[in-house]
Amino acid sequence: MKAQYVSYKAKSMINRLRHVDDWFWGRYTLNPYRGCSHGCVYCDARANQYGLSESFDQKVLVKENAVAVLERQLPRLKRDVVSMGGVCDSYQPIEKDRRLTKEVVETLHRHRFPVQVLTKSDLVLRDLELYREVNRGAWACVFFTITTFDPYVAGQFEPGASSPEERLVAMTEVAKAGVTTGVAMMPLLPGISDDDANIADIVKRVKDAGGQFVLGGGLTLKEGTQRERYMTFLGMHYPQALSLHQRLYGDGFETRGSYGPELLRRVRDICAEHGIPDRMTRPILPEDPLAANKQIAEKLFLRAYDLTLEEASSYRTWAYRKAAWAVDEMEENIESIYRQEDRKGLLRIKGIGKTLAREIEGWLQPGL
Known part of the structure; x- marks a missing residue:
């Protein structure tokens, strides 16, 4: 028709x-x-x-x-x-x-x-x-x-x-x-x-x-x-x-x-x-003041996806997903938070516990 x-x-x-x-x-x-x-x-x-x-x-x-x-x-x-x-x-x-x-x-x-x-x-x-x-x-x-x-x-x-x-x-x-x-x-x-x-x-x-x-x-x-x-x-x-x-x-x-x-x-x-990725790389605009937040959130999202493929517990998977949302939707630059407060600043972010804070710290230390 x-x-x-x-x-x-x-x-x-x-x-x-x-x-x-x-x-x-x-x-x-x-x-x-x-x-x-x-x-x-x-x-x-x-x-x-x-x-x-x-x-x-x-x-x-x-x-x-x-x-x-x-x-x-x-x-x-x-x-x-x-x-x-x-x-x-x-x-x-x-x-x-x-x-x-x-x-x-x-x-x-x-x-x-x-x-x-x-x-x-x-x-x-x-x-x-x-x-x-x-x-x-x-x-x-x-x-x-x-x-x-x-x-x-x-x-x-x-x-x-x-x-x-x-x-x-x-x-x-x-x-x-x-x-x-x-x-x-x-x-x-x-x-x-x-x-x-x-x-x-x-x-x-x-x-x-x-x-x-x-x-x-x-x-x-x-x-x-x-x-x-x-x-x-x-x-x-x-x-x-x-x-x-x-x-x-x-x-x-x-x-x-x-x-x-x-x-x-x-x-x-x-x-x-x-030799081709099964995920799309996140676009970051050059002038984006919260570019670091988006890059860290992308890593957390990818980790949640990995856990889904591994058939890990839903609790672990959702911990990464919720943390990704929290970082992605922050109005404060996560790099600035870490420079000023070290890991304590990361722990202030909703959904970020000690394990995730250590992981994020590892991504931030060598530079994004």
């Missing part, structure tokens, strides 16, 4: 996250369109938490007043990374004619905000020179979702998107332009695209094409339309994988047991074999 596009006046354009996204490093999220005509079968934007209609891939709202609303909002916000495309693809087909995403990025650039775009479309190349300008003034990242290069599987699960081959070509051009790029290998589907051969094929091709990272992740199955649609689709087209999904997920939205951490360990190992 062809998507219907409807003009819509947004009250707000930019959403400030409660905590920084420690996968993509966005502080803010933004979607020029409400809905997405790519029609990906696995998309969890159909989940109730996003407030989108069940038919959001058939009726897409175009936020016609996006620039005017942004011009009102941006001067009140602290500059940090704006992530686009996490829910509704900013370069879905309507963008070719409407050019709303381009107008939005131009507005963010005028206000010197770093911009990050995740997409399944090679249409983003139309705006490559704009992203180069954003990158010169702040920071830009354009990266792509690729979960398989099998044209049959991709065509079934991502019917409205550019082909994976087209996305890889686009990523190659982004890399040549000097803009940060890579691949979100998400979601890897149990029994369909989560095998080592598929993962290695993607990782190798991304590395050879100039990608700087490959992020791996599994599928979430959220109660309601998303889960029902996806499981019905499996029953019709991949019945051999249906029982595996039922066993792994039960009634939950995440896999049970060791499947999730084991999948991410395999992604990490394969990335290491090919």
